[in-house]
Amino acid sequence: MNLTLKVWRQDGPSDQGRMVTYEVKDVSPDMSFLEMLDVLNERLILEGGDPVAFDHDCREGICGMCGMVINGVAHGEQRATTTCQLHMRHFKDGDTVTIEPWRAAPFPVVKDLVVDRSAFDRIIQAGGFISVPAGSAPDAHAIPVKKDDADSAFDAATCIGCGACVAACPNGSASLFTAAKITHLGLLPQGQPERDKRAKAMVDQMDLEGFGGCTNTGECTAVCPKGIPLSTIAQMNRDYLKSK
Amino acid sequence: MIRNVDAVTATIERGAATAPVASHEQPRPPTAARNHKGGFFRSSNGKKVVMAVTGAVMVLYLIAHMAGNLKIFFGAADFNEYAAFLREIGHPLVPHRTVLTLVEVVLSVSVVLHMWSAVSLARRAAKARPVKYAARPKSQASGYAVKTMRYGGVIILLFIIWHLLDLTFAAVNPAGPNGEPYQRMVEGFAPGRWPVTLFYVVALLLVGLHLRHGLWSAFQTLGLAGGRRERPVKLAAAGLSALLVLGFLSVPLSITIGLVK
Ligand code: HEM
Ligand code: SF4
Numbered sequence: 317m318n319l320t321l322k323v324w325r326q327d328g329p330s331d332q333g334r335m336v337t338y339e340v341k342d343v344s345p346d347m348s349f350l351e352m353l354d355v356l357n358e359r360l361i362l363e364g365g366d367p368v369a370f371d372h373d374c375r376e377g378i379c380g381m382c383g384m385v386i387n388g389v390a391h392g393e394q395r396a397t398t399t400c401q402l403h404m405r406h407f408k409d410g411d412t413v414t415i416e417p418w419r420a421a422p423f424p425v426v427k428d429l430v431v432d433r434s435a436f437d438r439i440i441q442a443g444g445f446i447s448v449p450a451g452s453a454p455d456a457h458a459i460p461v462k463k464d465d466a467d468s469a470f471d472a473a474t475c476i477g478c479g480a481c482v483a484a485c486p487n488g489s490a491s492l493f494t495a496a497k498i499t500h501l502g503l504l505p506q507g508q509p510e511r512d513k514r515a516k517a518m519v520d521q522m523d524l525e526g527f528g529g530c531t532n533t534g535e536c537t538a539v540c541p542k543g544i545p546l547s548t549i550a551q552m553n554r555d556y557l558k559s560k
Numbered sequence: 561m562i563r564n565v566d567a568v569t570a571t572i573e574r575g576a577a578t579a580p581v582a583s584h585e586q587p588r589p590p591t592a593a594r595n596h597k598g599g600f601f602r603s604s605n606g607k608k609v610v611m612a613v614t615g616a617v618m619v620l621y622l623i624a625h626m627a628g629n630l631k632i633f634f635g636a637a638d639f640n641e642y643a644a645f646l647r648e649i650g651h652p653l654v655p656h657r658t659v660l661t662l663v664e665v666v667l668s669v670s671v672v673l674h675m676w677s678a679v680s681l682a683r684r685a686a687k688a689r690p691v692k693y694a695a696r697p698k699s700q701a702s703g704y705a706v707k708t709m710r711y712g713g714v715i716i717l718l719f720i721i722w723h724l725l726d727l728t729f730a731a732v733n734p735a736g737p738n739g740e741p742y743q744r745m746v747e748g749f750a751p752g753r754w755p756v757t758l759f760y761v762v763a764l765l766l767v768g769l770h771l772r773h774g775l776w777s778a779f780q781t782l783g784l785a786g787g788r789r790e791r792p793v794k795l796a797a798a799g800l801s802a803l804l805v806l807g808f809l810s811v812p813l814s815i816t817i818g819l820v821k
């Protein structure tokens with residue numbers, strides 16, 4: 317199939333940036349979205365141009381590096397799918413596809429579609445950890461965990477930190493990401509000692525980074541490749557209020 | 561040679577699974593947030609709590625107000641008596657209008673704080689996304705109500721102002737400030753004043769949408785809606801909003817079609 321791409325090009329953090337149109341020919345429906353961009357980039361390189369910069373690593377939906385807003389939807393319209401796992405069979409011959417970076421003040425554009433997500437790292441550094449003496453791993457069954465709690469904690473722990481929730485949120489809020497981490501650690505016995513302090517520290521850091529406030533629109537969970545539920549945000553709010 | 565013993569100890573305490581914090585990459589606020597001051601009411605969560613609590617106060621009032629309005633179906637004497645009673649609650653223990661004035665003060669404060677919270681969250685949101693998307697963002701979440709919250713809120717505010725001028729102070733009511741409450745209602749919603757009634761209907765539908773999202777959102781904000789409670793809370797929010805809208809609408813519409821005269 318042949319596609320028309322409208323891609324955000326920005327030479328560097330201080331460049332103005334603009335949308336540039338490219339035609340991509342002979343795209344196979346079996347390609348992933350990133351492979352389709354690889355094809356475009358190979359051509360750009362052969363023509364002596366500058367390839368479109370985008371982040372990626374595992375290309376199997378587990379690392380959280382890839383991510384772009386495709387036709388106005390973070391990671392594209394396919395649900396529970398990262399950009400690297402989105403396949404071209406979901407597009408039709410002749411389609412025009414707009415591709416933009418995550419848009420949020422705390423995620424400044426580095427180049428083209430690459431944004432700096434260090435703000436997430438700083439939220440984790442503020443409280444997304446448990447203080448345990450490092451040493452040999454304890455026996456897995458030494459601390460019993462209720463099945464329900466284990467399941468919910470694991471669901472929350474599947475967050476890969478991709479940032480799609482921020483990109484999709486009309487308020488540019490990082491609540492779903494932060495709530496996933498707070499829920500993951502807060503539901504487990506190991507996370508109890510620092511539970512309240514953690515919620516406060518992480519929420520305060522989220523504000524400090526300049527993310528918006530949550531108004532429970534649900535856009536985040538709808539685009540989240542891991543389906544992190546909104547109920548994690550209720551959990552975050554509960555822990556935050558308790559810390560007061 | 562280890563220069564920063566504290567940083568290394570912190571790294572060890574955090575366990576091997578967490579990325580170490582090197583001393584040169586301390587959490588650093590971005591420029592946009594450099595002037596950010598701490599404190600509950602400055603935090604986005606704190607603002608949401610103010611929004612939820614003041615919203616809840618207004619909802620409790622709306623329930624009582626709606627139920628009171630239905631008195632109109634019992635006739636002029638009953639309705640006027642009820643209106644007089646509202647001014648006499650607690651009398652002679654407390655002077656006339658004490659309780660009513662108290663309610664008015666609490667509500668005014670709630671409206672102001674609610675709006676303060678809404679405006680500061682909207683400004684925060686605008687700052688968090690300085691560059692808009694070129695492609696029109698397609699909503700992936702279900703729910704129309706959430707899109708009406710901000711502009712709906714402004715229309716509701718205008719409605720509240722008109723409503724006070726119309727039926728409380730009677731400044732724009734045909735029955736005038738000296739009219740009995742029942743008379744003000746019947747003349748206020750007479751068929752000839754249909755544009756006014758239409759405005760009431762539109763504003764009330766917006767109140768319904770506002771509460772459909774807002775009630776659930778408030779539970780979520782206060783941490784009461786998680787997990788298995790999500791569905792029941794959403795259903796209850798929709799149910800209560802529908803009930804309020806129908807109850808409120810029944811009065812002006814009954815007058816317009818001549819059921820109440
Ligand atoms: C009858 C009067 C009103 C009632 C009963 C009411 C009730 C509520 C409730 C319960 C919430 C949910 C709080 C939360 O999100 O945690 C809410 C949210 C909100 N209200 Fe109101 N409200 C009223 C009037 C207004 C007015 C006059 C404005 C605007 C000036 C306004 C703007 C908002 C906004 C922007 C939100 C946040 C929406 C969101 O969370 O997505 N409201 N309201
Ligand atoms: S919550 Fe979902 S969308 Fe947000 S960073 Fe984690 S995986 Fe990505």
Ligand code: FES
Pocket residue numbers: 371372373374375376377378379380381382383398399400401
């Ligand atoms: S490249 Fe790792 S999740 Fe897409």
